[in-house]
Amino acid sequence: MRYAQGGGLTAExxxxxxxxxxxxxDRFEQGERNAAIAKDLRVSERSVERWRRAWREGGRAALASAGAPKLPKLSDDRFTELEKELARGPAEHGWEDQRWTLARIRALISWRFQLDVSAAAVWRLMHRHGWSWQSPTRRALERDEDAVGLWKKDVWPQAE
Known part of the structure; x- marks a missing residue:
């Protein structure tokens, strides 16, 4: 199953x-068969089998949700602080150009929040909050647009 942008299920x-x-x-207590339960609840029989096994071992309490699988290391409040730091730009934090990379964001998180996270965790964190990677357009400073236009007009058609 694919989950929403935040990954995992919402509390609701x-x-x-x-x-x-x-x-x-409740239906296990009444002695109903797995196939009937699965059909009525619109779930797989395998899920019902798994639930029945858990119910036999731990009763109704074993069917309760265990909660979110893993809490993010950076809370929403802290992520807001991180976004403010990111808005200041990489140059403000000592890097030469204006590109945020996962390694740089990871270093910023380590410096600002004293948290050691992997690059994959940084990617998931940024993705969860709606950020996406960007690839800057690189153009040479010496680029002559007029010369490029003439080349496309005169030389390129001859190369075909």
Whole structure:
């Protein structure tokens, strides 16, 4: 299953799924078959089997949601601070050009929040908050647009 931009389920969606598991638990107590439960709840039989096993071992409490799988290392408040730092630009933080790379953002997080995160974690963090990678257009400072236009007009057609 693919999840929303934030990755994982929202609290509301987790609660909704938990209610489905609880309903399945009620039906386990009534002795209903897995196939009937799966069909009525519109889930796979394999999921119902897994829930029944958990229910046998731990009762209704075993069907409760375990919560979010992993909390992000950087809270939303801290991410707001990070965005302010990113808005200042890389040059303000000592880099020569104006490109934010994952390595640079990782270094900024390490310096600003004393957190050691991987480049993959930085990518997930930025993606979760709607950031995407950008590739700057590189043009030579010496580029002569008129000469390029003439070349495209005169030379390029002859090369074909």
């Amino acid at each position: 969606r987790r609660q909704f799924r938990e209610q489905i598991r609880f309903e399945a638990g």
